[in-house]
Amino acid sequence: MEKRWIRKPVPEPATVRQLADALRVNEAIISLLCQREVSSFEDARAYFRPVLHELPNPLRMRDMDRAVARLVRALHEGERVLVFGDYDVDGTTSVAVVYSYLLPLFGPERIDYYIPDRYQEGYGVSETGIDYAAQHGYALIIALDCGVKSVDKVTYATTRGVDFIICDHHLPGQELPPAVAVLDPKRTDCEYPYKELSGCGVGFKLMQALGEHLGLDEEPLHELLDLLAVSIAADIVPITGENRILAYHGLRLLNDPQRPQRPGLDALRELAGMGVNELNITSLVFGFAPRINAAGRMGDAKRSVAMLLAQTKKEAKEKAGVVDQTNQERRGFDTSTTKEALQMIEDDAGLRTASATVLFKQDWHKGVVGIVASRCLDKYYRPTIILTASNDGKATGSARSVVGFDVHEAIGECADLLDQFGGHMYAAGLTMPVENVPAFREKFERIVAGRIQPEQLIPPVDIDCVLKLSDVTPAFFNLLRQMEPFGPGNSNPVFESRNVYIVRHSARIVGNSHLKLTLTQDGHCTIDAIGFGLGEYHERIMQGEPFSVCYTVEMNEFRGVKSLQLRLKDIRWEE
Template identity: 65%
Template sequence: MHLSATKRWNYIPQPDPAQVHALTEALFIAPEIAALLVQRGIATPEAAAAFFHPDLRQLPNPLLMRDMDRAVARLARALEAGEKVLVLGDYDVDGITSVATVMSYLTPLFGVERLRDYIPDRYTEGYGISHKAIDTAADNGFALIIALDCGIKAVEQVAYATSRGVDFIICDHHLPGDELPAAVAVLDPKRADCPYPYKELSGCGVGFKLMQALGEHLGLPKEPLHDLLDLVTVSIAADIVPITGENRVLASYGLRRFNEDDHLLRPGLAALRELATLREGALGISSLIFGFAPRINAAGRMGDARRAVAMLLAPDQQEARYTAEVVDQMNQQRRGSDQHTTQEALDMIAGDPVLQNARATVLYKADWHQGVLGIVASRCLDQYYRPTVILTQRDGKATGSARSVAGFDVHTALEACSSLLDQFGGHRAAAGLTLKVENVPAFQRQFEQVVADTLTTEHLVRPVEISAVLPIARITEEFFTELHRMEPFGPGNPNPVFASQRLIAVPHSARVVGTGHLKLRLAAADAQGPALDAIGFGLADYLPQIEEGKPFSACYTVEMNEYRGQRSVQLRLLDVRWE
């Protein structure tokens, strides 16, 4: 395969020049930055000013959320009546941070003896609200359960809780079903009848809004609420929700606790940051995704997710360090398991010509660890860019995770195979499924056929969305400073990708570093402007062509490289091509 065909370069339409000029003049910013703002729907000076200066005063009133008044009234009654409250959350990062957020805020109000956190066991209880959780509450005198990051479809479970004398407040952010649970309050911005203006909160974000509303109802100071923003930001990062609107404001303040105000960072996250040994420089959303989320997730995948809650609630550095080390050890076990399983999966593909030439990957092995299947599916997707399903056996059934390529709806593909499945759920990019073990071969054949019938050749080439074509001379430290004002980057506000044409490598600068990475200094072929350092992860195969000296185009993001106290602008290459 020709190297320049490894990615599909999509150029985002350029914005209205008049709007770009107006923003450039009003805000005294570079036209390239103004163009990025207009591309993202930020087209007025007022909207741009609010974007550049996130402010907690911009947050919508929590009482705009349907049922919030009922939730606050029930929680206030529990506080006044001396009732015990069970705080229940899902076993992933969003659920764990949700529980830690609510426990952090309520403990000074209720006291330790009247609160208990509850995370369901991933393997014995499964996702969401279980009868075991409800029985635990009822048998131990808990009159109220706050369900976080789950519960929007728990109609039967809430009815069972009512029969046992236990009330529910549900805080969720997933799409509701046709019927809502008959809880005291169902907080979910995605409810069709919910007027709350921002729909993309994380589960932890919904829990935060409940605490915000309770604090305002009780007339409490805002500082304890602001102390929750490091947790909310980790949830925003890990759950891949859009970094827009309210999420962007919350994340901006939360990231300050990791960077500028790190003395305010809770001990558990501070200990985790130390163990993660993240590279120098300010932490962004991607640092939380890759440095923090896997460690917190590992507790639920490899053991007891409540250990991660204990880490996040640790009151001092000594206890935080101990619990963080336990969680980090779980993550090392998880990494060992996922690396071993990934290698087995890749070996299965490499050893089977049919699998190598298939349009989809569907692999099954009875002894793979269920907790790493999603990770393994993603790793296989990185190697063979096509829809992927990884299955193992649990409780006599085949169960697993599906991951998809950009633009292909894997949930719809599973729906087409539903006659072979016991259950499935998820969304376009990722899903989970369960089926009878004896149905696995038929499912492999049918899923492959569905994918082959609907997948286009375009789907099989990774897209790169390019915001603008720039002369490399425009990439200066001043340009990066202006670009940096658009952070935090993430879904909905991605780190802009630029392209430059007619580039060459400075002689003798191109080399391979690490495990297949390309390092070089880039310059314009016409020698206009200074040369810039660049690194392309996994792009070492381009080295022979680059050394030939023929000018090429590159697409990249712009970053600040910090090493031993030295700072310099660096390009992170995403792809290279010769015209």
């Protein structure tokens, strides 16, 4: 598939010189830092060595004082507290963090957790959950990763004598729920300096504020940063500012061989086949998150929380096994549904040439439609909506979009055909009467076709800077490693090298379509490279023409031997 190479602007020479004088490191590293708005020695120190004492004061968050006061009252007056979380990774890790921190304070008789059933109760705060709290004597619910738009539900809770503290990070609506406290840095009236916390991050700030109010030692709270790092990775929030500090220290905990690891996460690590390999944001996204998510997608997300809270290796292994089995079931549905969806496109000339993909099938599993939408987008790279039938006979599904196109806005223009929809620019959910699907497909296609730019249908590759292959040394790689954790807002640098050749006879196809080769430049430097899914270039590469590559740098280990390797993102011949 053709890709757009987008070269980031070269930093101002004066800024580069100033930082180079302060740091005295490789020029490419200086350029990368400037692109990340690191322009002084102090900026660099904070970037390379994030420290927990630089976390913003939690009391700067709107309503935090009220939330702490309500929790202290519950603690002193013997009230029962229910920790309520969404069923995805962010929600379940939020529950694990807050429940773990409050358990020693309240005791097991006065605190419990609740995850709504995805299919019976839907997303977020539910009347069923509120009724459960009222019936079991819980005077206070702490809602995590949900609730900021639950005006009706929280109003209902007041009639049942149940108070709410909401810890959310989604955009609020025009009206806030009548909760005791609504903690959300995205509130327009909230002056908290960092706006991109995960839901788990907001819950962590509440626990931080409570601990400071009670004069508690910080160590028990900091021991929960491993769970928070999983949340940050899985929820794809920016790895900048406060999130970078939290993720950095959470990963340090996960990779500390001297620290007893959390049994549930250790069991996940084993199931994901990661062994003693160092964990990073990517391994949490692809190794941990799908397994934790699977319980919510396929049934009961409380199983994931129980695994995260397990106290012994035996208990954790048992619960992780159940979660992993659920993930295997999810993968089965994912694979079969993706195959069906791609075949539907291939078999329909109109769908093959459309500007958008909208597919509906009655019996697809609701828990995998978002994943399948992403798979179809990877293949055809255009706004994609995958729909299936819900229990109430409606068509319901998920949307995913390409860079620069607001799928939420486009869906909103079809609101006359929908029962409800929500989400953001690149991902959304929607529900409609089944009979409206054909009309919706036609209208959505017309809107996308009229608005999307041709270049938006070509996947972009953002390139940080041009590099000579001779610059890719172990010392250079060690400096790159110190820029971790990588993720949104602090991406793994992508480099471009021009006029490279293959070392004779080194290019070959491995697996189904992957390209393995050794590159040289200027005739005196060689380095191995692999391009996943780039096998289509093999024939032309073998002709011996010079070409350009864009890539990330990684350490490859084979039979106990480590060596630097380029992971190719694309190959281009200059015309």
